[in-house]
Each structure stands twice: as structure tokens, then as C-alpha cells.
Amino acid sequence: MKAVDLLKHITEVPTFKKFGRVSRVVGLMIESHGPASSIGDVCKIHVQSTTQGHQEILAEVVGFKDEIVVLMPFTSLKDIAIGCLVEGTNKALEIQVGDELIGKILDSMGRPIDGSILPKGLISVQTEGEPPNPLTRPPINETLEVGVKAIDGMLTVGNGQRIGIFAGSGVGKSTLLGMIARNTKADLNVIALIGERGREVREFIERDLGPEGLKRSIIVAATSDQPALMRIKGAFTATAIAEHFRAQGLNVMLMMDSVTRVAMAQREVGLATGEPPAQKGYTPSVFAILPKLLERTGTNEHGSITAFYTVLVDGDDMNEPIADTVRGILDGHIVLDRNLANKGQYPAINVLKSVSRLMNHIATPEHVAAATKLRELYYTYAKNEDLINIGAYKRGSSAEVDLAIQYEPLITNFLKQGFMDPVSMEQTVNELTTLARGGM
Numbered sequence: 511m512k513a514v515d516l517l518k519h520i521t522e523v524p525t526f527k528k529f530g531r532v533s534r535v536v537g538l539m540i541e542s543h544g545p546a547s548s549i550g551d552v553c554k555i556h557v558q559s560t561t562q563g564h565q566e567i568l569a570e571v572v573g574f575k576d577e578i579v580v581l582m583p584f585t586s587l588k589d590i591a592i593g594c595l596v597e598g599t600n601k602a603l604e605i606q607v608g609d610e611l612i613g614k615i616l617d618s619m620g621r622p623i624d625g626s627i628l629p630k631g632l633i634s635v636q637t638e639g640e641p642p643n644p645l646t647r648p649p650i651n652e653t654l655e656v657g658v659k660a661i662d663g664m665l666t667v668g669n670g671q672r673i674g675i676f677a678g679s680g681v682g683k684s685t686l687l688g689m690i691a692r693n694t695k696a697d698l699n700v701i702a703l704i705g706e707r708g709r710e711v712r713e714f715i716e717r718d719l720g721p722e723g724l725k726r727s728i729i730v731a732a733t734s735d736q737p738a739l740m741r742i743k744g745a746f747t748a749t750a751i752a753e754h755f756r757a758q759g760l761n762v763m764l765m766m767d768s769v770t771r772v773a774m775a776q777r778e779v780g781l782a783t784g785e786p787p788a789q790k791g792y793t794p795s796v797f798a799i800l801p802k803l804l805e806r807t808g809t810n811e812h813g814s815i816t817a818f819y820t821v822l823v824d825g826d827d828m829n830e831p832i833a834d835t836v837r838g839i840l841d842g843h844i845v846l847d848r849n850l851a852n853k854g855q856y857p858a859i860n861v862l863k864s865v866s867r868l869m870n871h872i873a874t875p876e877h878v879a880a881a882t883k884l885r886e887l888y889y890t891y892a893k894n895e896d897l898i899n900i901g902a903y904k905r906g907s908s909a910e911v912d913l914a915i916q917y918e919p920l921i922t923n924f925l926k927q928g929f930m931d932p933v934s935m936e937q938t939v940n941e942l943t944t945l946a947r948g949g950m
């Protein structure tokens with residue numbers, strides 16, 4: 511550091527600490543007189559625990575009421591009492607990042623969940639960040655292999671593309687994410703598990719991701735029992751970690767399961783701070799943080815973050831407010847269909863309802879032509895399926911429907927894939943073009 515910079519640093523260092531005192535606790539919120547702070551600042555609340563002695567509880571400034579600072583804690587409210595000291599840090603939440611995090615499972619504050627200490631040599635980054643400038647974002651023009659036939663073949667994903675996976679519970683989201691994490695050609699996975707039950711987190715890591723997948727992944731887990739603020743921060747922390755590796759020029763894969771739970775956590779915070787409920791009880795701040803979060807991924811001048819965000823849809827209602835907002839922000843959506851899962855067609859991707867908005871720009875013309883042809887045949891079959899099933903369709907009435915009937919089992923067979931069977935993009939495209947040419 512140059513002497514001038516150093517001097518500037520010294521003059522700017524606060525020479526005194528700012529303190530306040532807890533005056534009231536209402537529900538999940540802590541009110542305090544002081545310290546002088548701004549929204550998003552982290553404060554340390556000093557408490558005296560009967561069992562553990564002096565403790566610091568971290569909380570974030572979420573609002574003001576007249577002269578009073580309103581804080582929300584990252585952990586439980588236990589041991590907070592009237593008069594507790596509230597120390598301002600004048601900084602937003604920071605986490606430590608570096609290569610050493612690869613293979614680790616972290617909490618929303620970037621600390622290893624197993625209680626181990628983070629290695630030295632990591633650097634501090636803020637969890638809140640700005641999306642890349644739209645003018646310096648390179649366009650997406652390369653495909654990214656994810657190793658899932660239905661996606662690589664029919665819904666090709668670009669390096670830096672952002673896609674939503676829309677599904678009800680138990681239709682195969684976690685299994686699909688695990689498959690992508692193990693098979694993809696991305697350099698590294700960052701996986702945020704938000705609002706899942708503890709058992710699901712363990713199942714995902716042990717069964718869906720496996721030791722091979724974990725070796726090339728960083729996991730951030732905020733389970734459903736954690737305070738709302740931790741569940742929100744989990745999403746921001748994972749995004750900040752992905753950004754750190756993108757800045758090094760890597761092609762990162764970010765997966766967030768689920769962005770609906772992040773929205774629900776923000777709704778909890780919004781309602782607790784007195785926001786009015788708007789659509790389906792979701793408060794306006796929910797619709798404000800979604801683009802702030804989802805626009806941070808994608809490409810920038812250094813590298814890329816390809817992102818998969820899962821969205822829970824109850825009873826296939828794709829128009830519920832969160833699904834609708836998320837779909838509008840992203841560059842594609844993959845719909846998992848319970849009917850397919852019930853039939854045992856896995857991964858249960860409904861290709862007719864799914865779209866990759868970039869496929870036509872990035873895949874080869876032969877690949878696009880083959881995928882379009884199969885999609886049309888599949889669509890023709892789906893449109894006439896009821897007639898065919900009740901025997902009301904007579905073979906020979908339409909050459910197109912006849913061909914669709916002949917193709918349907920072949921396409922279905924092409925789309926099926928065991929969750930432990932990786933298939934390369936090359937193999938997928940070969941199979942697809944052969945199938946479209948009439949070779950079976």
C-alpha cells in the first residue's frame with residue numbers, strides 16, 4: 511500500500527466504537543436506542559448467557575422507527591435482555607472466500623457447518639453485491655454441457671445462462687441438481703440449500719451429490735429451522751462465493767434450491783418490519799430482492815456463472831407470483847412434471863412446457879433442427895394422446911399423427927436417463943440427430 515493510501519486509511523479509521531442499548535423486543539425484532547447505523551449494517555449485541563458467559567449475537571439493521579433502530583438477529587433471541595449493549599460495525603455482512611472452501615459445507619455466514627475453523631489466507635467479501643454492468647456483460651455464445659440428455663439435447667444451456675427449475679415437491683429437483691453437479695463441464699459448483707429440512711440436506715450431499723460431486727462443490731446450507739434472515743443470507747452468501755470464482759476467470763455453476771424459500775423468508779422479514787402484504791401475502795420487498803439476487807449471476811468480463819434456481823410450484827400453478835416473477839427474470843425454464851414422475855419417466859422433465867431461450871443461438875443448426883423436429887412430433891402426439899388412448903384415432907387418417915405415434919416411444923426413451931449415468935453432449939447430439947433422421 512502506498513504511503514498516501516495508508517494515510518487516508520488511517521484518517522478514516524473510526525477511533526471510537528458506536529454503541530446503543532436494547533430497549534424492546536417484539537416478536538422477532540429487537541429495538542434499540544442507537545448506535546448510529548444504516549440499513550443492512552451488522553451490529554453485535556453483547557449478552558450475558560447463564561450457561562456460556564459473555565456472548566456476541568449478530569444482528570442486522572432492518573429499519574428505523576422514529577429514533578429507534580430496528581434489528582433482526584441472525585441467530586435466536588435467547589439471552590437478549592433490556593439494556594444489552596449493541597455495538598455498531600458500520601459494515602454489511604462479510605464472509606471469507608478462497609480455494610480452500612472447495613469441498614466444504616458452510617452456513618449462511620460462510621462458517622463450516624461441522625464446526626471446524628476456516629483456513630488462513632482467505633479474503634473478505636461482502637455478501638451484498640451489484641449485478642454486472644449490462645454493457646460489459648459479454649453475450650452468451652457457448653454451450654455448457656450439463657450431462658443430462660433431456661437438457662443438453664432439447665433445452666441446451668449456454669455458459670452463463672440462468673434457468674429456473676419449476677416443480678412440486680418430490681418430483682426430482684434434488685436428484686436432477688445432483689446429476690448436473692456431478693456431470694457438468696463447469697469448473698466448480700456452488701450449491702445453496704435454502705429452507706430444506708436437515709434430513710434433506712444430508713440426503714442431498716450423501717446420495718444425490720456423492721463424494722465425487724462434493725469434491726468439486728461448495729455447499730451453503732440454511733435449513734428451515736433457522737431464522738428468516740439466515741435463510742435469506744444463505745442465498746446472498748452462495749452468490750458472493752460464486753462471484754469470487756467468476757472474478758478469477760472460472761466458469762462457475764450456481765444452484766439454488768429453492769428460491770421460493772428465500773422469497774418466503776423475505777416475506778417473514780417484511781411482515782415483521784411492518785410492510786403491507788401485496789400479492790399472495792408476499793410483501794413488496796420480496797419482489798425487490800428477487801431481481802437483485804438473480805441478476806448477479808450470468809456472464810461478466812472475467813468469467814461466467816451459469817445458474818439453476820428451483821422454484822416450488824403447488825399443483826403446477828405456474829402463475830403464482832414467485833414463479834411468474836422468477837420466470838420473467840431468467841433466460842429459460844425447465845418444468846418437472848408429476849405425471850411423468852408417476853409414470854417412472856425420470857428425469858421428469860416436461861420438454862414441451864420447458865424453454866431454453868438461448869438454444870437457437872448457441873447450438874449448431876443441425877442440432878436445433880433435430881430438436882425442433884422431435885419436439886413437434888412429441889407435441890403432435892401429446893395433442894392427440896387422448897384420442898389415441900381411447901382408440902378414436904384411426905391409423906392412416908393423418909401421416910403426421912402416424913409418424914408421431916411411431917416416434918413417441920423413441921423420444922421418451924431418448925429422454926430417460928438413470929441418475930447415475932452421465933452422457934456426454936456429443937453422444938446426446940449424435941443420438942438426437944440420428945433419431946431425427948429416422949435412424950432408430
Ligand SMILES: Nc1ncnc2c1ncn2[C@@H]1O[C@H](COP(=O)(O)OP(=O)(O)O)[C@@H](O)[C@H]1O
Binds near residue numbers: 677684927
Ligand atoms: N432420476 C431419477 N431416477 C429415479 N428416481 C428418481 C429420479 N429423480 C427422482 N427420483 C425419485 O423421486 C424421489 C424424490 O426426488 P427428489 O429429487 O428428492 O425430489 P425433490 O427434491 O423435488 O423433492 C426420489 O427419492 C426418487 O425416488
Ligand SMILES: [Mg+2]
Binds near residue numbers: 683684685710
Ligand atoms: Mg429436494
